[in-house]
Amino acid sequence: MGDDDGSDVSAGLGLAPGARGCLFDLDGVLTATAKIHAQAWKKTFDTFLNAYDKRTGRTDQPFDQGADYENYVDGRTREDGIRSFLASRDIKIPDGGPEDAPGTESVYGIGEAKQWAFMSLLEEHGPQVYEGSVRYVHAARAAGLGCAVVTSSTNCKDILRVAGITDLFDATVDGHDVSAQHLRGKPAPDSYLAGAKALGIEPAYAAVFEDALSGVEAGHAGAFGTVVGVDRVGGDHAEHLKQHGATVVVKDLSELLGAANAEEKR
The missing domain is CATH 3.30.750 (Transcription Regulator spoIIAA)
Structure with missing residues (x-):
């Protein structure tokens, strides 16, 4: 993928230029678990x-x-x-x-x-899936970006299977991997760095999607290109996400696609 193509793809997904991969937290980002x-x-x-x-x-x-x-x-x-x-x-x-x-x-x-x-x-x-997130993952894959789930949950594979979205992801890093690889848990960036490595990309060219304060801290600590904070709770949570390292905050990932479409129409 060339630099110009990468920039165009990134803009269409609401990400920093050059993005080549997306790392999604599970609970609160992909599912309502x-x-x-x-x-x-x-x-x-x-x-x-x-x-x-x-x-x-x-x-x-x-x-x-x-x-x-x-x-x-x-x-x-x-x-x-x-x-x-x-x-x-x-x-x-x-x-x-x-x-x-x-x-x-x-x-x-x-x-x-x-x-x-x-x-x-x-x-x-049952695991309720956020449809806006699923649409975003489909768009990211269609644009040629690698997609991985990075979560501290040890129930990751079961939840993805029951939700029917396992095939959307190229890799997973879950609680079992954190333990087996002796990774530090969030807010340390270890699990997200492992996710980027699994996709074969450098952190600067990856985007982290998180709803937890410890998660956006991990994305910031790992120097990832974009750290998307997902605010599902309202109140002061959006501001807290920004304070802890989110570079952009949305209520649903579909807003990133919506913003891109709005720009195209101007």
């Missing part, structure tokens, strides 16, 4: 806090499905999210290990409880 994750975290943390407070005599506020999810959990690996939230409450518990049963008072025990809660809710509601 972020809402299911938030519900699962609330159920899990509230159950933990209730038991912990009874044992220690503390009085903790319940998990805030908005602020706590956004600030401490969203976009991070499961274990990092648990450590981050517990640190915000000045709660210290053992890490434990992957063999810990759900409900064990350990980081991994809480993680297993969250996984059970998430899978139960996923079975009940």
